[in-house]
Amino acid sequence: MSSTTADLKRIDNQFIHPWEDIAKLGQNQRTVVDKGDGVYVYDSDGKRLLDGPGGMWCVNIGYRREEMAQAIYDQIMQLPYTSPWSTTSAPAVKFSQALAAEAPGDLNHVFFTTGGSTAVDSALRFVQFYNNMRAKPEKKRIISHKKGYHGSTYLSASVSGKERDKSALDFADELVHHIDPPHSMWKREDQSDAEFLDQCVANLENAILEIGADRCAVFVAEPILASGGVIVPPEGYHARCLEICRKYDMLYLSDEVVTSFGRLGHCFASEAVFGIQPDIITNAKGLTSAYIPMGAFLVSDRLLDEVKQLGGDSAIFSSGFTYSGHPVAAVAGLKNLEIMKREKMFEHVQEVGPYMQQQLQTLRDIPIVSDVRGIGLMGCVECELNAGDSDLAMDYEIGDRIDKHCQALGLIVRPMINMCVMSPPLTITRQQIDEMISILRQGIEMAMQDCIDEGIWSLEQAS
Ligand SMILES: Cc1ncc(COP(=O)(O)O)c(C=O)c1O
Structure with missing residues (x-):
């Protein structure tokens, strides 16, 4: 190991990394x-x-894309930032238009965030806002999967269901209910595929009935549970869950932070792979291929029209970030999509x-x-x-x-x-x-x- 590497590792030990074991701080050799x-x-x-x-x-x-570096450089020289509150920029406009064109159904509205957690968090705040506008303030419960991962802000971490992450932090447990994931390893030997699928779907419906449909707002699901260990649901699971959501006036949020932008061979997987048009899709990661951090949620015309009608003179969604629609990140997103398509x-x-x-x-x-x-x-x-x-x-x-x-x-x-x-x-x-x-x-x-x-x-x- 070179002395520079040894020095870097020693100094790095002062920093707190994600999921740091504080008891072992100082001993890590990353x-x-x-x-x-x-x-x-x-x-x-x-x-x-x-x-x-x-x-x-x-x-x-992949790494070391020169044309990406050039696009980012050019945008920084042109305009590194503008406030998303009072102004906009051509890259942000073009990128939201490109995302809406790729997204399924009428998911035509894009809300930009800084990463995946803030995309999920913002989308869930939108769901709360939506039900408040509908004068259904009691309709707030979020149903998600055990073993699911949706982020590290207070709300997105609360929605996450990885038991092994839950020991030493606080969570908004009053808002969330976790159901078993559709994990084929948990299929009983005496069960047929159809019976297992029925059981997985019944887990959602039973949870709604137990909580009360008038209190359930949204089902949050990764198309494939990624960090939970790449859990692939039985065929038809998401479509059946969407039907259940429709039956009980719940929204369906598809967390595509991992599965979008090519990971499953399509720009978005919800419709192309699983045949569903969710109400909301969250994405990040492959959105810019990590060259610049960015996240987004997409929401349907239907929901926005409803809010518009119900809101009367004012329907302010008081949520957003300094870096929402950051022009440099948006340029990276546009270039990313261009490369993916061209190649x-x-x-x-x-x-x-x-x-x-x-x-x-x-x-x-x-x-x-x-x-x-x-x-x-x-x-x-x-x-x-x-x-x-x-x-x-x-x-x-x-x-x-x-x-x-x-x-x-x-x-x-x-x-x-x-x-x-x-x-x-x-x-x-x-x-x-x-x-x-x-x-x-x-x-x-x-x-x-x-x-x-x-x-x-x-x-x-x-x-
Ligand atoms: C499905 C899913 N949602 C949300 C997130 C959170 O994204 P970020 O780490 O960019 O905040 C992740 C991160 O791994 C994820 O896998």
Whole structure:
């Protein structure tokens, strides 16, 4: 390790990173990532690493796009900022128009935010506003999934349902009700696919009946639960849930922060992959491929028309950010979409996505691999030492070891506890997928061997 790298790591230990274990502050040895090119990043010692998670499901067009840098530079020289309250800019106007054109149905209105959490938070505030305008102030409950992730502001974190994140912080529990996710691992052996689907949908309807439909405002769902471990719902789930929402006068918010902008081979996945036209879609991440932070929610003509009619002389949605519609971020968004279309990236994902899934499935023969699932360019390899009796410390143990080995072999995995999530840049080739899977196999097998050698686990314990 060079002295510069050592210094950077030492000084970095003063900073509080997301999900920091404060008890271990000062001991972390985070990789210093120095540069990126295509699907690879390079650490500060020059080591090349294939970026398995694609940043955090966000560097969709890949690293080091010169024309993107140029567009950002030009916009900064032209106009780096203007207030979204009293003025607008051509990039913000053009980008909102482009998003509305890509979005399903009548989702023609765009509200720009600074990232995914603020997109979800703002969209939920819009739902509250909508029901207040309809003189239904009691209609405020939000239903979402256990294992769902929707962000890190107070409201978006409250809507998130990852149990393992809920131990030491406060949440707006009075506003949220979590239902079981449609997780195929939880399907009983005696259940048919149709029965399992019915049960998943009944979870939503039963929750509404229990709370009272007049108190339920919105169902918030990721098309695929991303950070919860790439949970792919049974076919027809979202369409059936939308029907339930319509039946009980609830809105459907599709959180496409991860699934939009090509991850599943389409600009938006809600309609193209799942056949639904939600009332609201949130997005971020691939929206600008992370070159500049930005988020947005899109809302339907129908809802806005209703608010307009009900509001009379005044219907002020008192919510927004200094950086809403930031011109430089909007230019990055426009350039991102232009590159995706010109390079036929959605079609490319439709072609290589199934190949990645097929190759990931070959890892099932490793004894500690308990499940492999995914769709498009989202995949998850779940590893467990105590299959069926998951223990947080053991799960961290195996995840950390996989991380260490894969990184030494040239692949960033950064497992979410014990789940190796792969969501590489959309430009990944078949050959690079082979490289990714081959390293992942070696990393998992080496981590398993460590556990055997250290007496933590034995092959007899494999399920
Ligand atoms: C589905 C989903 N929604 C919202 C968010 C929050 O986005 P951000 O981290 O940009 O605030 C995330 C982040 O991972 C996400 O996966």
